[in-house]
Amino acid sequence: MPFRWEHLLSGEGLFTGTSLALALYFARQAATRVTLTRRAITRRIPLGATRTVALRQLMSVSTSGRAGNALILLYHPDRGDGMLDLDDVRSLVLPALDEQDALQSYLEAQVPA
Structure with a gap:
């Protein structure tokens, strides 16, 4: 089965991307x-x-x-x-x-x- 871009653009992909970005932001703040x-x-x-x-x-x-x-x-x-x-x-x-x-x-x- 080929990779499907629609999966990344779904709500699940958006949630995962947002969660990862927030985790990186707060980790950087905690390490400041x-x-x-x-x-x-x-x-x-x-x-x-x-x-x-x-x-x-x-x-x-x-x-x-x-x-x-x-x-x-x-x-x-x-x-x-x-x-x-x-x-x-x-x-x-x-x-x-x-x-x-x-x-x-x-x-x-x-x-x-």
Whole structure:
């Protein structure tokens, strides 16, 4: 019996593909590492870019509940000469973490008033 593409396009194939994609997404989120130092926070994603944001760059800290309970950091990027580009705003999304409330409180205290 030849391979039938209709089987993959059925509801069963769609369910399997969606389940696999979600499993990979959440496995990547679970493997993400966040490091906090006195001056910066770093997010390391497996097979992805490492991003470090100095605490002096922070503009705001908030939570989002769409895909877990993620922390969203808005910050001004560094221009490269030690100054911040106040015309540009970027975001860094941190996955749900242990002791997330304490981290959020600490980061909010670092945001300039």
